[in-house]
Amino acid sequence: MYAEFDLHVPADMDAALAALAENGARGPIMPIAGGTNMIVDLRARSVSPRALVSIAKVPGMRGIEIDDARVRMGGRTTVSDLLRHPELGQIAPSLVESARLFAGQMVRNTATVAGNICSGSPAADLVPPLLALDAEVTLASRSASRSLALADFFQGYKQMQRRPDELMIEVSFPRPSANATNSFYKLARRKGDAITVVGVAVAMRVEGDACHDVRIALGSVAPVVLRASGAEATLEGQPASAERIEAAARAAMEAVSPIDDIRASADYRSHCVHVLTRRLLTEARAQLAREGAGA
Amino acid sequence: MKDAKIIRLTVNGREREVGALPNETLLESLRGLGYFEVKSGCEKGDCGACAVLLDGEAVDSCLLLTWTVEGASITTVSGLGSVDEPHPLHKAFIDRGAAQCGYCTPGLIIAAKSMFDNDTREPSEDDMRLALSGNLCRCTGYTKVFDAIDEAARIMRERG
Numbered sequence: 001m002y003a004e005f006d007l008h009v010p011a012d013m014d015a016a017l018a019a020l021a022e023n024g025a026r027g028p029i030m031p032i033a034g035g036t037n038m039i040v041d042l043r044a045r046s047v048s049p050r051a052l053v054s055i056a057k058v059p060g061m062r063g064i065e066i067d068d069a070r071v072r073m074g075g076r077t078t079v080s081d082l083l084r085h086p087e088l089g090q091i092a093p094s095l096v097e098s099a100r101l102f103a104g105q106m107v108r109n110t111a112t113v114a115g116n117i118c119s120g121s122p123a124a125d126l127v128p129p130l131l132a133l134d135a136e137v138t139l140a141s142r143s144a145s146r147s148l149a150l151a152d153f154f155q156g157y158k159q160m161q162r163r164p165d166e167l168m169i170e171v172s173f174p175r176p177s178a179n180a181t182n183s184f185y186k187l188a189r190r191k192g193d194a195i196t197v198v199g200v201a202v203a204m205r206v207e208g209d210a211c212h213d214v215r216i217a218l219g220s221v222a223p224v225v226l227r228a229s230g231a232e233a234t235l236e237g238q239p240a241s242a243e244r245i246e247a248a249a250r251a252a253m254e255a256v257s258p259i260d261d262i263r264a265s266a267d268y269r270s271h272c273v274h275v276l277t278r279r280l281l282t283e284a285r286a287q288l289a290r291e292g293a294g295a
Numbered sequence: 296m297k298d299a300k301i302i303r304l305t306v307n308g309r310e311r312e313v314g315a316l317p318n319e320t321l322l323e324s325l326r327g328l329g330y331f332e333v334k335s336g337c338e339k340g341d342c343g344a345c346a347v348l349l350d351g352e353a354v355d356s357c358l359l360l361t362w363t364v365e366g367a368s369i370t371t372v373s374g375l376g377s378v379d380e381p382h383p384l385h386k387a388f389i390d391r392g393a394a395q396c397g398y399c400t401p402g403l404i405i406a407a408k409s410m411f412d413n414d415t416r417e418p419s420e421d422d423m424r425l426a427l428s429g430n431l432c433r434c435t436g437y438t439k440v441f442d443a444i445d446e447a448a449r450i451m452r453e454r455g
Binding site for chain 2: 001002003004005006007009032034035036039040042043052054056057080083084100103104105106107108109110191192193
């Protein structure tokens with residue numbers, strides 16, 4: 001590779017955070033996990049770090065832990081790790097579906113959940129389901145660690161809350177309750193190894209007739225992956241009637257600001273946000289009704 | 296210019312050392328060591344021609360920095376078998392005519408091997424399509440590739 005940089009491969013977390021703390025006037029030092037975006041960006045010279053800090057040899061950062069309250073993924077957990085977990089498909093089908101449709105096998109075996117988030121791309125496939133699952137991210141630096149809602153992490157196109165000296169060490173979300181559902185749909189030009197045209201994730205639970213904790217997240221249709229809060233409010237506390245679902249889908253469409261590009265026009269993306277949001281909400285209602293009837 | 300470092304790797308069961316600069320990729324290191332079966336294609340993680348097994352999982356060697364895989368075990372398509380003792384995947388690719396120009400073949404076989412070892416030994420067509428979603432072949436149209444993987448899977452299951 002022609003791009004030149006220095007590389008640190010620390011053997012533990014303390015050394016990794018110390019290396020990142022050297023960030024300063026001499027040029028940026030950036031963390032690298034799977035590197036499936038970073039190496040491409042380095043080759044294209046769209047990033048030019050002075051040094052990279054690889055977390056490949058930092059122990060204890062890869063794995064998924066599930067207890068009664070939360071699902072926790074270490075900062076180096078790969079996309080394939082999501083697919084191979086025996087329980088995750090039941091708990092978070094939206095996240096597993098997005099992992100299944102993520103790039104190609106070799107990239108899934110290498111790319112990390114945290115890296116997908118930190119790429120900051122509006123087309124990052126794991127982000128809509130993670131937003132719909134109300135995920136939280138944990139950032140560590142040499143001086144402190146902090147957790148914040150994923151929804152607050154993104155500030156603008158490829159603008160995020162991560163400071164240069166911070167490393168994303170964990171991504172977690174509350175374990176959905178039994179009367180809850182979550183789903184994801186990726187619309188792309190091909191089924192495999194394709195960049196998303198529109199990604200929609202939906203999560204909600206029902207109590208009696210009413211929907212609660214409705215979360216709708218939309219990918220590839222704005223500078224950041226969006227929560228469609230207007231659409232969520234249309235359904236929150238209400239019965240999921242066909243009219244309400246249609247109103248929510250329309251509100252989701254009104255929340256987006258897509259662009260024309262080589263993959264699709266802005267108009268087509270808006271239209272598909274409407275259609276796919278309605279479809280996922282309708283399916284969620286049907287699934288919860290079936291499960292409610294079976295209980 | 297940064298300094299090179301000696302990196303130790305096990306490649307196809309053999310201990311190897313390579314002097315690598317910080318920006319050297321595993322693809323460059325492997326070809327530098329003479330493993331020319333590892334092909335350079337897109338160098339973006341789209342085509343899968345450079346796929347190798349890294350500690351048993353298929354990865355694109357063009358997207359990994361050599362320093363970050365120090366001490367790892369690498370298997371290339373040549374490490375799966377030999378002309379005298381081909382792997383069932385090797386044999387099925389030949390028998391089924393699944394290779395045409397051959398450039399993508401090493402990566403396809405590595406991706407299929409990783410699927411057998413990590414995901415499923417009884418792949419459906421959907422499983423195969425998922426496993427091969429990061430491999431581009433511009434000759435075969437994939438049909439014979441899927442036939443070959445299906446046959447290799449059957450032979451491997453029969454062997455137990």
